[in-house]
Amino acid sequence: MSIPTTEIIIFPTSEAFRNDSSILRPVLDIVSKADGVQMPVYAGLQIEDPATGYLFLNWDSLAHHQAAMASTSYGPLRKLLDSAFASPGKMYHVIFNDKAIALQQPVTEVLLVTLKDPNHRAKVFEILNKFTELTKKMIVFGPTLEDENVIMIVGGWTSVEAHWETVANPEPKAAIERLFTLVNKDHLFHVALTPRE
Secondary structure, eight states, X not given: OOOOEEEEEEEEBOHHHHHOGXXXXXXXXXXXXXXXXXXXXXXXXXXXXXXEEEEEXXXXXXXXXXXXXXXXXHHHHHHHHTTTBSSOOEEEEEOOSXXXXXXXXXXXXXXXXXXXXXXXXXXXXXXXXXXXXXXXXXXXXXXXXXXXXXXXXXXEESOHHHHHHHHXXXXXXXXXXXXXXXXXXXXXXXXXXXXXX
Protein backbone atom coordinates (compact mmCIF):
# COMPACT_ATOMS: atom_id res chain seq x y z
CA MET A 1 0.00 0.00 0.00
CA SER A 2 1.33 3.45 -0.87
CA ILE A 3 2.08 6.12 1.70
CA PRO A 4 -1.16 7.95 2.56
CA THR A 5 -1.90 11.64 2.76
CA THR A 6 -2.12 12.36 6.48
CA GLU A 7 -4.52 15.00 7.72
CA ILE A 8 -3.32 16.53 10.98
CA ILE A 9 -5.54 18.81 13.04
CA ILE A 10 -4.10 20.68 16.03
CA PHE A 11 -6.93 22.20 18.01
CA PRO A 12 -7.91 23.86 21.30
CA THR A 13 -9.77 21.17 23.25
CA SER A 14 -13.11 21.50 24.94
CA GLU A 15 -13.46 20.50 28.57
CA ALA A 16 -15.77 17.70 27.42
CA PHE A 17 -13.04 16.24 25.17
CA ARG A 18 -10.42 16.54 27.93
CA ASN A 19 -12.73 14.62 30.27
CA ASP A 20 -13.77 11.95 27.74
CA SER A 21 -12.21 11.65 24.29
CA SER A 22 -14.82 9.03 23.37
CA ILE A 23 -17.13 11.95 22.53
CA LEU A 24 -15.51 11.59 19.09
CA ARG A 25 -17.34 8.27 18.54
CA PRO A 26 -20.16 9.84 16.41
CA VAL A 27 -17.52 11.68 14.34
CA LEU A 28 -15.62 8.45 13.73
CA ASP A 29 -18.82 6.70 12.69
CA ILE A 30 -19.23 9.26 9.90
CA VAL A 31 -15.53 9.43 8.94
CA SER A 32 -15.16 5.65 8.79
CA LYS A 33 -17.72 5.54 5.96
CA ALA A 34 -15.88 8.11 3.82
CA ASP A 35 -14.34 6.88 0.59
CA GLY A 36 -10.55 6.74 0.84
CA VAL A 37 -10.15 7.05 4.62
CA GLN A 38 -7.69 4.63 6.21
CA MET A 39 -8.74 3.78 9.75
CA PRO A 40 -7.83 4.08 12.55
CA VAL A 41 -8.00 7.76 13.41
CA TYR A 42 -5.44 8.72 16.05
CA ALA A 43 -6.57 11.23 18.68
CA GLY A 44 -5.02 12.57 21.84
CA LEU A 45 -4.20 15.38 24.20
CA GLN A 46 -0.92 17.25 24.30
CA ILE A 47 1.14 16.04 27.24
CA GLU A 48 2.58 19.47 28.04
CA ASP A 49 -0.83 21.20 27.90
CA PRO A 50 -4.04 19.13 27.56
CA ALA A 51 -5.84 22.26 26.33
CA THR A 52 -4.40 21.29 22.92
CA GLY A 53 -5.57 18.22 21.06
CA TYR A 54 -4.44 16.34 17.97
CA LEU A 55 -6.18 14.28 15.31
CA PHE A 56 -4.32 12.25 12.68
CA LEU A 57 -6.32 10.73 9.80
CA ASN A 58 -4.85 8.90 6.84
CA TRP A 59 -6.44 9.26 3.40
CA ASP A 60 -5.69 7.57 0.10
CA SER A 61 -5.14 11.08 -1.29
CA LEU A 62 -5.85 14.75 -0.63
CA ALA A 63 -8.63 14.51 -3.23
CA HIS A 64 -10.36 11.85 -1.11
CA HIS A 65 -10.34 14.14 1.92
CA GLN A 66 -11.55 17.10 -0.14
CA ALA A 67 -14.40 14.96 -1.52
CA ALA A 68 -15.35 13.96 2.04
CA MET A 69 -15.42 17.64 3.07
CA ALA A 70 -17.64 18.44 0.06
CA SER A 71 -20.12 15.65 0.90
CA THR A 72 -23.46 16.15 2.62
CA SER A 73 -22.19 14.36 5.74
CA TYR A 74 -19.58 17.07 6.38
CA GLY A 75 -22.07 19.56 7.90
CA PRO A 76 -23.21 17.15 10.63
CA LEU A 77 -19.59 16.05 11.14
CA ARG A 78 -18.51 19.67 11.69
CA LYS A 79 -21.25 20.14 14.29
CA LEU A 80 -20.16 16.97 16.10
CA LEU A 81 -16.53 18.14 16.13
CA ASP A 82 -17.65 21.30 17.91
CA SER A 83 -18.15 19.19 21.04
CA ALA A 84 -14.40 18.40 21.08
CA PHE A 85 -13.05 21.71 19.78
CA ALA A 86 -13.05 24.82 22.00
CA SER A 87 -12.46 26.84 18.80
CA PRO A 88 -11.40 26.01 15.24
CA GLY A 89 -8.09 24.22 14.92
CA LYS A 90 -5.38 24.29 12.28
CA MET A 91 -5.43 21.60 9.59
CA TYR A 92 -2.41 20.32 7.69
CA HIS A 93 -1.96 17.62 5.04
CA VAL A 94 1.35 15.79 4.70
CA ILE A 95 2.68 12.91 2.64
CA PHE A 96 5.41 11.64 4.97
CA ASN A 97 8.67 10.18 3.65
CA ASP A 98 7.57 6.80 5.05
CA LYS A 99 4.68 5.28 7.01
CA ALA A 100 4.10 7.17 10.26
CA ILE A 101 4.62 4.30 12.72
CA ALA A 102 5.35 6.98 15.34
CA LEU A 103 1.59 7.39 15.78
CA GLN A 104 1.46 3.90 17.32
CA GLN A 105 4.05 4.63 20.03
CA PRO A 106 3.27 5.60 23.66
CA VAL A 107 4.40 9.18 22.94
CA THR A 108 4.39 11.00 19.60
CA GLU A 109 6.54 14.08 19.12
CA VAL A 110 4.90 16.67 16.86
CA LEU A 111 7.37 19.16 15.42
CA LEU A 112 6.35 21.80 12.90
CA VAL A 113 9.08 23.90 11.31
CA THR A 114 9.30 26.52 8.58
CA LEU A 115 12.28 26.88 6.26
CA LYS A 116 14.15 30.13 6.91
CA ASP A 117 15.23 30.05 3.27
CA PRO A 118 13.58 27.78 0.67
CA ASN A 119 17.04 27.31 -0.88
CA HIS A 120 17.97 25.23 2.19
CA ARG A 121 15.28 22.61 1.51
CA ALA A 122 17.78 19.96 0.32
CA LYS A 123 20.00 20.46 3.40
CA VAL A 124 17.00 20.23 5.75
CA PHE A 125 15.70 17.09 4.01
CA GLU A 126 19.17 15.54 4.24
CA ILE A 127 19.22 16.07 8.03
CA LEU A 128 15.66 14.78 8.43
CA ASN A 129 16.28 11.74 6.22
CA LYS A 130 19.24 10.91 8.46
CA PHE A 131 16.91 10.99 11.49
CA THR A 132 14.51 8.66 9.67
CA GLU A 133 17.38 6.23 9.00
CA LEU A 134 18.90 6.41 12.49
CA THR A 135 15.55 5.83 14.20
CA LYS A 136 14.51 2.96 11.92
CA LYS A 137 11.69 5.13 10.52
CA MET A 138 10.40 6.09 13.96
CA ILE A 139 10.85 9.73 12.85
CA VAL A 140 9.23 10.72 9.55
CA PHE A 141 8.63 14.06 7.91
CA GLY A 142 7.09 15.80 4.95
CA PRO A 143 6.29 19.27 3.70
CA THR A 144 2.68 20.30 4.20
CA LEU A 145 0.60 20.31 1.04
CA GLU A 146 -0.69 23.74 2.09
CA ASP A 147 2.82 25.29 2.10
CA GLU A 148 5.91 23.39 0.96
CA ASN A 149 8.09 25.55 3.22
CA VAL A 150 6.30 24.24 6.32
CA ILE A 151 7.49 20.77 7.35
CA MET A 152 5.73 18.40 9.72
CA ILE A 153 7.92 15.95 11.64
CA VAL A 154 6.53 13.19 13.85
CA GLY A 155 8.64 10.94 16.07
CA GLY A 156 7.69 7.94 18.14
CA TRP A 157 9.07 7.56 21.67
CA THR A 158 8.54 5.37 24.71
CA SER A 159 8.25 8.54 26.82
CA VAL A 160 8.88 12.28 26.70
CA GLU A 161 11.99 11.68 28.80
CA ALA A 162 13.30 9.12 26.27
CA HIS A 163 12.98 11.77 23.55
CA TRP A 164 14.93 14.38 25.52
CA GLU A 165 17.60 11.84 26.59
CA THR A 166 18.13 10.70 23.00
CA VAL A 167 18.48 14.18 21.53
CA ALA A 168 20.95 15.16 24.30
CA ASN A 169 23.48 12.68 22.87
CA PRO A 170 26.27 14.33 20.85
CA GLU A 171 25.37 13.12 17.32
CA PRO A 172 21.64 13.93 17.37
CA LYS A 173 22.26 17.11 19.34
CA ALA A 174 24.66 18.41 16.68
CA ALA A 175 22.23 17.52 13.88
CA ILE A 176 19.35 19.24 15.68
CA GLU A 177 21.43 22.36 16.28
CA ARG A 178 22.28 22.38 12.56
CA LEU A 179 18.61 21.88 11.66
CA PHE A 180 17.53 24.83 13.80
CA THR A 181 19.97 27.13 11.98
CA LEU A 182 17.97 26.37 8.80
CA VAL A 183 14.38 26.33 10.10
CA ASN A 184 12.15 28.15 12.54
CA LYS A 185 10.64 25.90 15.20
CA ASP A 186 6.91 26.67 15.15
CA HIS A 187 5.56 23.85 17.31
CA LEU A 188 7.30 21.15 19.38
CA PHE A 189 5.14 19.16 21.74
CA HIS A 190 4.25 15.58 22.63
CA VAL A 191 0.96 13.72 22.50
CA ALA A 192 -0.25 10.35 23.74
CA LEU A 193 -2.39 9.17 20.81
CA THR A 194 -5.13 6.56 20.96
CA PRO A 195 -6.15 4.70 17.81
CA ARG A 196 -9.89 4.89 17.24
CA GLU A 197 -11.74 2.70 14.75
